[in-house]
Amino acid sequence: MKIVVLDGYTVNPGDISWDEISNLGDFVCYDRTAAEDVVERSLDADIILTNKVVIGKKEMDSLPKLRYIGVLATGYNVVDYRYAREKGITVTNIPAYSTDSVAQMVFAHLLNVVNGAAHYADENRRGRWCSSPDFSYQDVPQRELAQMTIGIFGLGNIGRKVAEIAHAFGMDVMAVTSKEQDRLPEYVRKVTWETMLSGCDVISLHSPLADDTFEMINAGTLGRMRNGCILMNMSRGPLVNEQDVANALACGILGAYCADVLSVEPPSAENPLLKAPRCYLTPHIAWATVEARQRLVHICAQNICEFVRKTPQNVIN
Numbered sequence: 001m002k003i004v005v006l007d008g009y010t011v012n013p014g015d016i017s018w019d020e021i022s023n024l025g026d027f028v029c030y031d032r033t034a035a036e037d038v039v040e041r042s043l044d045a046d047i048i049l050t051n052k053v054v055i056g057k058k059e060m061d062s063l064p065k066l067r068y069i070g071v072l073a074t075g076y077n078v079v080d081y082r083y084a085r086e087k088g089i090t091v092t093n094i095p096a097y098s099t100d101s102v103a104q105m106v107f108a109h110l111l112n113v114v115n116g117a118a119h120y121a122d123e124n125r126r127g128r129w130c131s132s133p134d135f136s137y138q139d140v141p142q143r144e145l146a147q148m149t150i151g152i153f154g155l156g157n158i159g160r161k162v163a164e165i166a167h168a169f170g171m172d173v174m175a176v177t178s179k180e181q182d183r184l185p186e187y188v189r190k191v192t193w194e195t196m197l198s199g200c201d202v203i204s205l206h207s208p209l210a211d212d213t214f215e216m217i218n219a220g221t222l223g224r225m226r227n228g229c230i231l232m233n234m235s236r237g238p239l240v241n242e243q244d245v246a247n248a249l250a251c252g253i254l255g256a257y258c259a260d261v262l263s264v265e266p267p268s269a270e271n272p273l274l275k276a277p278r279c280y281l282t283p284h285i286a287w288a289t290v291e292a293r294q295r296l297v298h299i300c301a302q303n304i305c306e307f308v309r310k311t312p313q314n315v316i317n
Helices: 035-042 057-061 081-087 099-115 117-125 157-168 193-199 219-223 242-250 290-308
Strands: 002-005 026-029 047-050 068-071 090-092 149-153 172-176 188-190 202-205 229-233 254-259 279-281
Touching: 035 057, 057 081, 068 290, 081 090, 090 290, 099 117, 099 157, 099 229, 099 254, 099 279, 099 290, 149 157, 149 193, 157 172, 172 193, 219 242, 242 254, 242 279
Parallel strands: 002 026, 002 047, 047 068, 068 090, 149 172, 149 202, 172 188, 202 229, 229 254, 254 279
Antiparallel strands: none
């Protein structure tokens, strides 16, 4: 059984082990694969593993041995899974491997905004504390999370973990969710989107990208937020209109925007958020702790083993 990884570098740049997968067959791993090289590199493959390399009708029709496509991520829009079903090709994904990692990044960003740790470290390097007339140098106010209200849009695995951590910090927790109130943790209050917009100091987005969530954050919704609200997006870049967010930051309506995702990745140098004030961006790394990536490999190996046993798991088609 030949297993080909088309773009393994982001999952494993060399600091974790592929052994759980490589021990299952004839294993070949490419760091990256251009679209025009997919078929050539996969000709003899029974199994293809991809993170962001697109596998569509053309590729599947050119690969007669292909029986299984494993997406090395939770999102699976890189594969034409409906056509794969017609071809009898099983497609799986990796759910819930990075819940703790992504939730942790939400609070890494949030604590940086309310405590200013990075700001004060930079000030120290500039000698501001050394030249301070007082023992405590302060030029940016700090806030206590316990006095703040957070609104969470979407209570899937990550949203629920964010709610749990927020509650541990003493925050008041609101949520927009399809779940009924009696199915929510007792510390989460189900509210409408409009109530969340006007009533929260922090709004954290945890929603898939769909027609009704595309650019859900725009000039209109930003204008209805509490003044100085901190907006968090660790989900999908196109949930926000980036120019509108940049404008809201520039005029002071939005207190801060913290994101691990952008609408186009890697971004153009002209992306308005890159130079916007109080905009804190990380380069799509919230999912990528060492532990989460090794967990991803482990679940992928389990997926392959169950497929071979004819009891496939995490099937999306």
